[in-house]
Amino acid sequence: MEIKSRIWIEKDGKPFIGFGKIQLLKMVDEEHSISAAAKRLNMSYKKAWNLLNDMELLAEQPLLVKYIGGKSGGSTTLTAYGKALIKTFDALNNKCETFLNKEFKPETHGIY
Numbered sequence: 001m002e003i004k005s006r007i008w009i010e011k012d013g014k015p016f017i018g019f020g021k022i023q024l025l026k027m028v029d030e031e032h033s034i035s036a037a038a039k040r041l042n043m044s045y046k047k048a049w050n051l052l053n054d055m056e057l058l059a060e061q062p063l064l065v066k067y068i069g070g071k072s073g074g075s076t077t078l079t080a081y082g083k084a085l086i087k088t089f090d091a092l093n094n095k096c097e098t099f100l101n102k103e104f105k106p107e108t109h110g111i112y
Contacts, residue, residue: 003100011058032075
């Protein structure tokens with residue numbers, strides 16, 4: 001049995017990043033498209049765009065580079081800061097779960 005947790009980071013009392021937003025950033029990184037990332041996550045383009053915009057407003061640096069239109073359509077890529085944010089969040093989340101499972105062993109508290 002393992003303990004799982006969900007963490008999020010707030011800035012100025014507003015949600016900055018959490019599991020769902022990190023998943024969205026990962027999909028944008030894979031797809032190079034907000035629209036394709038939204039489809040893979042079964043969310044509307046508008047919701048994806050709003051979540052990304054909310055993150056960008058709170059971020060210390062830009063998260064995305066957007067290329068608009070053109071012959072073969074636009075694309076979106078993550079900045080180095082955006083990629084670092086994913087790595088940092090994943091590391092923090094993994095450390096949190098490791099701590100919970102190491103320090104708070106479910107079996108010692110009658111949880112099976």
